[in-house]
Amino acid sequence: MTARSPRMTSSVAPNGSRSMRIVATCLLVAMAVVYGLARWGEGWQPASGPWIGYVRSFAEAAMVGGLADWFAVTALFRHPLGLPIPHTAIIPRNKDRIGDTLALFLRDNFLTPAVVARRMARLDIAAAAGRFLTAPPDMDGRLRKGASRLLADVMDALDDERLGGMVKGAIAHRLRGVEFAPLIGQALEAAIREGRHEPVMQAIISWASRTLDANEGLIRQMVHDRAGTVMRWTGLDETLANAIVSGLQKLLAEAAEDPDHALRQKAMEGLETLAHRLQHDAEMQVRIGRLRDEIIGNPAMQAWMESLWRQAREALLKAARDPRTALAGKFGEMLRQLGGMLEHDAEVRHLLNRFARRMAVGTAAAYGDGIVRLVSETVRGWDAHTITARLEQAVGRDLQYIRINGTLVGGLVGVAIHAVGRQFG
Incomplete structure (x- = not known):
């Protein structure tokens, strides 16, 4: 990752972080000024009184605390003052280890x-x-x-x-983990038991009748082509074709009207056998499994799943943008x-x-x-500047508070030490 947005550079940290850095630095400079004035004022004792010692101790310890915390905060992200001091620029030098540790933490x-x-x-x-x-x-x-x-x-x-x-x-x-054969077998068995297969069978018979009517000319032509010369001369081929077409039409019409027709019973036996084999025949289940895998791997099926994902993504985006x-x-x-x-x-x-x-x-x-x-x-793909900028952007404001707290707490500790020294000195 070589190209970086200007927002990601450390020189343009968020306004909150930059303002807190200015406050922390100004506080440190103020402590230095107060320390200088206090040292100058100590030369006027006893006119200045004992309080000047407390001021000097506060400012002196505050400078030490502020400088120490500035060094610690800066050492996280870069070398203080550009000096290659050992154990500084900790984050850039250890970014790969940080990434691995973060990944292990997530896992x-x-x-x-x-x-x-x-x-x-x-x-x-x-x-x-x-x-x-x-x-x-x-x-x-x-x-x-x-x-x-x-x-x-x-x-x-x-x-x-x-x-x-x-x-x-x-x-x-x-x-691929779903065994479709038993599911299909159970659904087919339930449909037969509850009579829900009848409309399907009726529709199949109607479709077969319409198909026969649409292809009557083809059947007659097949009979004519396969009949002998004598049958064609005597016209028996046409008689035979008429008998075949009429017989099939009559058979389908009777099957459509009679629920107990032999053709329906034969079809029912075939469906019951199929339902049983789908649930209990290992070879049939393997065949259905292979068919399932072929369908899943088919480019058309992959394209369909791709379209499903895109439609779902667009719907989610639309809902998220306009709930x-x-x-x-x-x-x-x-x-x-x-x-x-x-x-x-x-x-x-x-x-x-x-x-x-x-x-x-x-x-x-x-x-x-x-x-x-x-x-x-x-x-690992981030360069040192990017990871430094992103982490500094995330926690920079809090780190500047550490500098401020270090300056103030250091000053208070200095006052306490000075008071103890005066008491027992």
Whole structure:
């Protein structure tokens, strides 16, 4: 990372940090001036009185404390006065170790499956989501606007290609872990048991009848082409074609009208056999699994998952940027109904919380190490000026308070030492 924005250089720290640095430096200079005046005033004793000693001690100790804390604060980020003093410029010299330590901290405390599972077990995500959807916070609140803007900025700043790849990979991984054959078999068995297959079978028979009517000419041509010369001379080929077409039309018409027709019964036996094999035949399940993997790996399926991710991302961005619109109209009413269900249906809450917990644990297990490596490699990729500027921007104001406190506390300690010296000297 060689190009740096001017905002990231240490010379333009935030206004708060810069102003506190000026205050701390001015306080140190003021102590030096007070010390000089006090030393000059001590020459006029006893006219000046014993108080001048206390002033001198305060200013002297304050200078020592202020200079010591200035050295300590400066040594974190650079060499004081540009001198290569050992154990200074600590952060630039150890940025790689800092990145590795930060990555290990994230992994050990946030991204291990055990930690994620323990934290998720204490969260009722479903109930929180239900309360939010049922009674969303004030749309005009500054906190809500800020949170929405932050969420939109974070989502917009994330690497779309890498994040999309992670989402697609997670979806594909979950799909490959699902055994579809037993699920399809159970659904088919339930449909047959409850009679819900009848409309489908009726639709298949109607489709077959329409297909037969649409291809009647093709059937007649096939019979004519395959009939012998004698049959064509005598016109028997046309008679045979008429018989075939009429027989098929009659068969389909009878099957459409009679629920107990032999054709329907045969189709029913085939469906029951298929449902049983899907649930209990290992070879059939392996074949369905291979078909599932081929479909998932198909470029068309990958493009579909890509489009799903992009649509979801755009919808989330739109909702984050304009939460008022997202929760208005029929869509908002649907979300409020969903929120009410999440609040009052314990079984749904349990299922959703369990799904969220498993998803979080699975994500931590699958991508925790990748996130850790990303943090470590990102910090390693920063140059010394960038990491110094970013850390100084984050904590610079507090560090300047340390300098101020060191100056004042040092002065008070100097006064105490001077008082003890006068008492027992």
